[in-house]
Structure formats: C-alpha cells, structure tokens
Amino acid sequence: MNSWLVLRRERPEISLRINLRAVLLLLLLSVSTVVLLILTTSLGEVVLPLGEVWRALVGQDAGPNTLIVYTLRLPRALIAMLVGWALAMAGTILQGLTRNPLAAPDVIGINAGASLAAVTLIVLNSSVPVTYVPLAAFGGAFAAAALSYALSWKGHSSGARLVIVGIGIAAIAQGLVTLVLTSSQIIQVSKAMTWMAGSVYGRSWEHFWPLLAWLCVLLPVALVLSRDLDTLHLGDAIASGLGTRVERQRALLLLVTVGLAAIAVATAGPVAFVGLMAPHIGRRLVGARHGVLLPVSALLGGLIMLLADLVGRLLFAPIEVPCGVITAMIGAPFLLYLLYRSRGV
Amino acid sequence: MTHTLHTEDLKLAYERAVVIDGLSLRIPAGEITVLIGPNGCGKSTLLRAMARLMKPQSGAVYLDGQAITQLPTKEVAKRLGVLPQGPIAPEGLTVRDLAIQGRYPHQRWLQQWSEEDQRLVEQALAVTGMQPFADRPLETLSGGQRQKAWIAMALAQNTPLLLLDEPTTYLDLAHQIEVLDLLSDLNRVQQRTIVMVLHDLNQACRYAHYLVAMHAGRIVAAGAPEDVMTEEIVQQVFGIACRIVSDPVTGTPLCVPFSRRAVTARS
Numbered sequence: 001m002n003s004w005l006v007l008r009r010e011r012p013e014i015s016l017r018i019n020l021r022a023v024l025l026l027l028l029l030s031v032s033t034v035v036l037l038i039l040t041t042s043l044g045e046v047v048l049p050l051g052e053v054w055r056a057l058v059g060q061d062a063g064p065n066t067l068i069v070y071t072l073r074l075p076r077a078l079i080a081m082l083v084g085w086a087l088a089m090a091g092t093i094l095q096g097l098t099r100n101p102l103a104a105p106d107v108i109g110i111n112a113g114a115s116l117a118a119v120t121l122i123v124l125n126s127s128v129p130v131t132y133v134p135l136a137a138f139g140g141a142f143a144a145a146a147l148s149y150a151l152s153w154k155g156h157s158s159g160a161r162l163v164i165v166g167i168g169i170a171a172i173a174q175g176l177v178t179l180v181l182t183s184s185q186i187i188q189v190s191k192a193m194t195w196m197a198g199s200v201y202g203r204s205w206e207h208f209w210p211l212l213a214w215l216c217v218l219l220p221v222a223l224v225l226s227r228d229l230d231t232l233h234l235g236d237a238i239a240s241g242l243g244t245r246v247e248r249q250r251a252l253l254l255l256v257t258v259g260l261a262a263i264a265v266a267t268a269g270p271v272a273f274v275g276l277m278a279p280h281i282g283r284r285l286v287g288a289r290h291g292v293l294l295p296v297s298a299l300l301g302g303l304i305m306l307l308a309d310l311v312g313r314l315l316f317a318p319i320e321v322p323c324g325v326i327t328a329m330i331g332a333p334f335l336l337y338l339l340y341r342s343r344g345v
Numbered sequence: 346m347t348h349t350l351h352t353e354d355l356k357l358a359y360e361r362a363v364v365i366d367g368l369s370l371r372i373p374a375g376e377i378t379v380l381i382g383p384n385g386c387g388k389s390t391l392l393r394a395m396a397r398l399m400k401p402q403s404g405a406v407y408l409d410g411q412a413i414t415q416l417p418t419k420e421v422a423k424r425l426g427v428l429p430q431g432p433i434a435p436e437g438l439t440v441r442d443l444a445i446q447g448r449y450p451h452q453r454w455l456q457q458w459s460e461e462d463q464r465l466v467e468q469a470l471a472v473t474g475m476q477p478f479a480d481r482p483l484e485t486l487s488g489g490q491r492q493k494a495w496i497a498m499a500l501a502q503n504t505p506l507l508l509l510d511e512p513t514t515y516l517d518l519a520h521q522i523e524v525l526d527l528l529s530d531l532n533r534v535q536q537r538t539i540v541m542v543l544h545d546l547n548q549a550c551r552y553a554h555y556l557v558a559m560h561a562g563r564i565v566a567a568g569a570p571e572d573v574m575t576e577e578i579v580q581q582v583f584g585i586a587c588r589i590v591s592d593p594v595t596g597t598p599l600c601v602p603f604s605r606r607a608v609t610a611r612s
Contacts, residue, residue, distance in 0.1 A: 006458060017458035099435060155360075224454060231449055233438075237429040240398050242502070243422030243450035288437040 022292040025285060029299035033081065036306045040077040041069050043310065045317050075208050080200045080309040080323065081302040082211050083268045084278070088301025089222055090260040091275025092282065092294055093253055096233045098159035102338065104276040105261035108166030111270035112173035113144020114262065118269075119177050119192045123184040133195065134207075134266035141262035144169055149254065157250060158236070198271035198324020200309055207267055214263045219298070222256050226290035229253055233288065271324040273331020274301050280338065304330075347374040348424050348505045348538065350395060354404035357387070357394050364390045365562040367404070372506075372555075377532050378540045379549040382559035383583055388542045389430065389510050391559070395540065396427035396508045408506075422450035426504035430511045430542075432495055434483040440494045441479040444469050447501030469500035473527065489520030496524065500531070507531070509541040513548070521545075525552050550574050550597040558582045574598035 005018040042053045046068060056069035087105065094103045105111060117140025118133050145166075152158065152165040177196075181189050228249040231239040239246050261275070282297035308326035315321055351371040357364050364387045372378050372395075380388040393399040395406050397413045405412040413421060426447075434443060447469065448462045470476045473493040483491050492512065499507060512528070513521040529552055531537050543549045549556060550570040557567045560582045566573045579587045585602050592599040 006463075008459070012455075014455045015457060015459045015462070016455070017463075096435075099433075101436060227449065227452070227454065227457075231446060233435045234443075234446060235429075235432055237393075237398050237427070238432055238446075240418065241396060241422065241427035241429070242446065243419035245418055283437045287439065287442065288435050289442055 019286065019292055022286045022296065026292075026295060026299065029296065029303065033299060033302055033306070036303060036310070037074075037077050037081065040080075040306060040310050041073040044068070044073065044313055071204065075204045076200050076202075077306060077309070079203045079208050079211060079267060080305040082208075082215055083200065083264045083271065084274055084301035084303070084305030085219070085298040086211075086215060086260040086264040086301075087271060087274040087305075088278035088282075088297040089219065089294055090257045090264070091301075092279040092290070092297045093222060093229060093257045093260075094275070095279050096229045096290060097250060097253055097257075098163050099233060099235065100159065100163055101280070102276070102335070103163060104273070105257065105264075106170065106270070106272070106275070107163055108148045108258075109144035109169035109173060110141045110258060110261045111265055111272075112170040112177070113147075114138070114141040114265040115177050115196055115270055116140055116173045116180075117143070118195055120180055122192045122195060123180055123188045137269075138262045138266040140173075141265055142258060144173060145254070145258040145262075149251075156247060159250075194322065195269045197322040198269040198327070199312075199320075199322035200268050200305075201320060201322065203267065211263055211267050214259065218256055218259050218263075222253075222260075222294055223291070225249065225253050225256065226294055229290045230288075233290070269322075269324060271305070272328045273334065274304050274327055276338075277301075277327075277331055277334050278304060280334075348409055349374055350406070350408055350425070350506055350538070350540070352391075352395065352404065352406050355391075355394060355401050355406065356403040357390050357399060358402050359390075363402075363562070365394075368562070368564065369404075370557065370564060370567070372538060372540055374538050375532075375536050376538065376554035377529065377552055378538075378555040378557060379553035380540070380542045380557045380559060381544075381546060381549050381582075382565075386559045386582075387562040388557075388559050392427075392508055392510050392540065392542055393429070396425065397421060398427065398429070419450050422502065422504070424504055425506040425508065426499045426502040427508045428495055428499045428510065428512060431514060434491070434494075436484055437482050439480050439482055440475050440486070440497065441466065441470065443483065443494050444475075444479075444497040444501045447498040447503075450502065465503050466501045469497040472500060472531075473497040489516050489523070492516060492520070492524060493527075496527065504537075506538045507540070509539070511542050511544060513543065513545070521548065528552070546574065546579075546600045547592065547597075550599070551592065551595050570598055574600060 003020045005020055007016040007018060042048045042050055048065060052065050053069055056065040090105045094105060095101055114137040117136040121133055121136040148162060148166040148169045152161040181192060228244050231242050231244040232250060236246050278297040278301035281300050282293050286292045286296050304327065305323060308323040312321040312323045312326045353369050355368045356366050380392065382388045394401055400414060407413065408416060408421060408425060444466045448466065470479050473496055475493055475497050478486060478490060483494055512524055516524065525548060528539055532539050553570055556570045556573040558565045558573050558578055565582050566578050574589055576587055576589055579585065579600055587600050587602040590599050590601060
C-alpha cells in the first residue's frame with residue numbers, strides 16, 4: 001500500500017504529491033550505491049581495509065594505496081555508476097516512448113551504430129590514437145539513431161515504426177561490423193572485440209569528467225520532460241487529447257535518450273541489457289509514473305553496473321571479465337523471462 | 346459559459362484517400378450528439394478531426410469560434426476531452442494514476458496536485474464507481490472496468506466538451522448500459538456537451554438528443570432521433586430494410602431490421 005505526502009504552498013504556488021515509498025526506496029538505493037562504491041574501492045587483487053581507503057582518499061597516504069584507490073579504482077567505479085545511470089534512463093525513456101517493454105537503446109540501432117564506427121576506427125586505422133574511439137562511437141550512435149528516425153518518418157513519427165526500422169538498422173550495422181572484423185588483422189580484431197564486450201577497464205578521470213558533464217545536462221532535462229513521457233506512454237491519441245505536443249516532445253525525449261545512450265557507449269562500449277533490466281525492476285517497485293521511475297531506474301542501473309564490474313574483477317582474478325559479459329549473463333535469462341511472461345498477453 | 350464546436354467545409358483524408366469532403370456540422374451545446382453510420386462512413390474520422398487528432402486538408406473545426414488547430418493544444422485540452430477507441434494502458438499503471446493523467450493540461454511541473462486536482466480525481470473515481478479499484482493496475486481489471494477507468498481520466502480532465510469514439514465496444518450489455526447511463530448523467534447534471542460514435546442504433550436513439558446519420562463521408566440526416574430514424578433513412582444509410590417501432594421502454598425509435606430469413610418466412 002502506498003502512502004502519500006501532499007505538499008502545497010501558496011506563494012510561489014507549489015503543489016506536489018509525493019510517494020513516500022518511492023522516497024524511501026530512493027534513499028535505500030542511494031545508500032546502497034555509496035556502500036557499493038566504497039566496497040569497490042576496497043576490494044580487488046589487493047584488498048585494502050576501509051581505513052586505508054579513507055586515508056588514500058583524503059590524501060594522507062603517499063604510498064601505492066593512493067594509486068590503487070584514487071587513480072585506478074575510484075574513477076572506474078564512478079564511471080561504471082554513471083554509465084549505469086545513463087543506460088537505465090535511456091532504456092526507461094525508450095520503453096515509455098515506444099510503449100514497448102522490450103525496447104532498449106540497442107533496439108533503435110544506437111549500440112550497433114556506435115560499434116560500427118568504433119570498430120572501423122580500431123581495426124582499419126591502428127595509427128589513430130585510442131582517444132578518438134569514444135568520439136567515433138558517439139558519432140556512430142547518433143548517426144544510427146538519426147537514420148532510424150528519418151526512415152521511420154511518414155508524415156509523423158511513430159514509436160512502433162521506429163522500433164521496426166531501428167531493428168533493421170541495427171542488423172545492417174551488425175552485419176557491417178562482422179564484415180569489418182573478418183577482413184582485418186587478428187590483433188586488431190581482438191582489440192575491437194574487447195571494446196565490443198563493454199567494459200570500464202582502464203577508464204580514469206579523463207573519461208569521468210565529460211561523462212559527468214553530459215549527465216548534468218541530460219538528467220535534469222529528462223526529469224523535466226517526464227510529465228510528457230507519462231502522457232506519451234498512454235499512446236499518441238490520448239497524449240494529443242491531453243494537450244501534449246506529441247511530435248515535439250517525442251523528438252526532444254528521443255534526443256535525450258540518444259544522448260544518454262551515446263555517451264554511455266562512448267565511455268564503456270556497448271554494455272548489454274542494463275537499459276532493459278533497470279526500467280523493468282523499477283516499474284515493479286514504483287509503478288509507471290516517470291517522475292519517480294526515472295530516478296529509481298537510474299540508481300538501479302548504477303547498482304547493476306557497479307556489481308557487474310566488481311564481480312567481473314573478482315571472479316577470476318587476476319584475469320578480468322568485462323562487466324558487459326556479466327550483464328549479458330544476467331540479462332539474457334531476464335529477457336527470456338520477460339518474453340515468457342508476455343506470452344499470454 | 347457555453348462552449349461551441351462546429352466544422353465548416355471540412356475535407357479529411359488519409360494520405361490520398363479522401364474520407365470526408367465538404368462537411369459542415371454544428372454540435373448543439375449542452376446536448377448529447379451521436380454519430381451513426383456503416384463501417385468506413387467516416388464517423389470516427391470526423392470525431393478525430395473534431396478532437397484535433399487529425400489535421401483537415403481544407404476547411405476547419407472551430408472551437409468557440411476559433412480554428413482548433415490555431416489554438417494552443419493545451420488550451421484546447423482544458424475545454425475539450427477525447428477518448429479514442431480501445432485505448433491500451435501501459436503495464437503497471439493504476440486506475441488512480443490514469444485518472445490523475447486527466448489533470449495534465451491543468452498542471453505544471455511544480456503544480457501537480459492542487460486541491461482542485463485532488464477533488465476532481467476523487468470525484469471522477471467516485472462517479473465511475475472505480476474507487477474500490479483505484480490502486481489496482483489496469484491489466485488486472487475486466488474490460489468494462491478498464492473502460493470506466495479511461496472515462497474517469499476523461500472526467501478528471503473536467504472539460505465542458507467530451508468526445509468519445511465507441512465507448513461501449515467490447516463491453517457486455519450490462520456494462521454498455523452502465524457506461525451510457527453514466528454519460529447521460531454527466532450531460533444532465535453537469536451540462537456537459539457530449540459527442541460520441543455508437544454502433545447500436547437503438548442505444549443511439551435512446552441517448553441522443555441530436556442524431557447524425559452518415560454515409561460515404563456525408564451527412565444524410567441530422568436532428569432529433571424521431572426525425573432521423575426513419576425506414577427510408579436506414580435504407581439509405583445502411584442499405585437494409587427495416588421497420589421502425591416505438592421502444593417499449595423509452596418511447597424512442599426502435600429499429601427492427603429485416604433479414605433475408607425473416608423476409609422468406611413472411612412470404
């Protein structure tokens with residue numbers, strides 16, 4: 001049973017209906033995130049007691065612990081968290097817009113487009129510095145999404161058409177990725193494959209800041225647009241009837257989604273299934289209103305990424321399993337479960 | 346203030362297939378208007394255009410004398426509510442959350458739950474009898490309850506004009522009558538103008554003040570059910586022979602169609 005806190009003020013005129021359960025859940029998820037962040041910086045090949053972690057963080061340690069905590073583990077953990085946030089929000093928005101519970105950023109060709117651009121760059125031109133790979137991935141993601149949107153335009157846009165065209169674009173891009181891979185040197189192929197698995201291995205502060213900057217813009221915009229996402233989720237006709245400017249708001253929301261997914265892929269490669277799982281779990285916990293669903297799924301996505309990366313690091317240490325492999329191992333059965341459950345509908 | 350809705354010389358088309366050409370219709374304020382006609386006659390298309398869900402190729406729909414496509418869509422949504430045919434709710438959405446969506450045109454980001462919002466949502470749930478199910482997700486309800494949940498959303502929107510496309514489809518007879526009685530009450534008690542598409546001619550005659558019979562994109566007859574529902578017009582609109590008798594319950598026209606079998610039996 002939900003209980004609600006009603007907040008009303010005269011000047012400035014504010015009236016809000018706050019789901020106390022959602023507030024409690026957000027608190028719980030935030031605390032879990034912080035705990036997991038701390039654990040991630042302490043666990044690994046070298047296990048550091050929490051006291052040591054603290055001393056390294058506040059700069060009272062001049063030894064190797066600073067390197068481990070501050071240079072290696074902390075930025076990596078923060079990046080995993082933010083990538084999880086971005087993927088989860090992108091998935092939530094896309095599932096709402098397309099009214100398709102199986103939609104995820106991969107579906108409208110974002111991941112495949114990013115992969116094609118990044119892999120082409122890695123494989124064909126080994127003299128290009130690795131710092132250009134994220135840029136290529138970002139461009140590829142946007143290009144694929146724009147192509148999906150343009151080809152599905154038929155006087156007006158439609159969520160269902162976008163999904164179908166997107167699947168087509170993704171298939172073509174995947175095919176081209178395979179073509180590029182089979183026609184190149186094995187060393188570069190293995191480099192490309194590592195990128196395609198999706199990993200936050202070796203990411204550091206210089207990857208963290210641009211990611212954070214993007215999210216600082218996109219997350220608030222997504223929250224502001226959440227009311228339109230609620231009406232669009234009821235279908236185009238209902239949304240128009242309620243006074244939503246359907247085409248404009250949908251285009252804006254798609255732009256936010258593509259931005260979120262593209263920055264995530266550019267940073268960590270195409271990490272699979274986070275954008276699918278987080279919104280589903282979130283909807284189970286707080287329902288379908290996006291004002292609370294978006295932050296809840298974001299935090300869930302962050303937790304999934306942090307856990308996946310931690311497990312990937314510890315499982316076969318010192319050999320690392322990319323977190324994208326771990327999320328795929330949880331995500332694939334999850335998808336099967338969703339398909340199984342939706343079978344009767 | 347009474348609100349008016351009328352169309353002038355409306356031309357509606359899907360891509361190149363023209364459905365309606367040169368249609369003018371004035372919806373009587375404060376009354377129930379029912380559109381009837383065979384499948385594909387353009388009645389749903391006309392309703393969609395009147396709800397600005399479809400842009401006319403030429404001509405216009407006028408809300409309070411202003412072209413509806415020229416008005417800000419949110420302004421329109423404060424005066425005119427629409428319930429399309431067979432809407433599908435997303436998974437996990439509760440009845441109350443759906444009803445709250447009806448308040449969207451009246452809300453802003455920081456003004457999402459005024460006292461009026463709360464009052465109108467609870468009233469909409471009460472009037473439709475959905476209060477006991479308010480916290481249930483729509484997918485767990487029967488077809489009739491789901492339809493009433495959507496009507497609750499349209500009621501919470503609190504518009505003087507309400508447009509509904511076949512609000513009784515997929516419902517059993519008891520639920521059909523319940524929904525139509527509910528709409529009739531809204532019209533009588535709250536003076537709301539209601540426009541709806543119905544398939545059942547006898548229900549249309551019972552509930553309509555103003556009956557509009559359409560065929561092939563044109564209005565064949567419009568007026569009081571007694572004037573519109575004649576044997577000639579039914580023949581013209583639906584292409585079937587029938588006898589019009591008086592509804593033993595309400596006294597409104599009751600259409601009893603001939604069928605090949607009945608005709609053979611008589612002759």
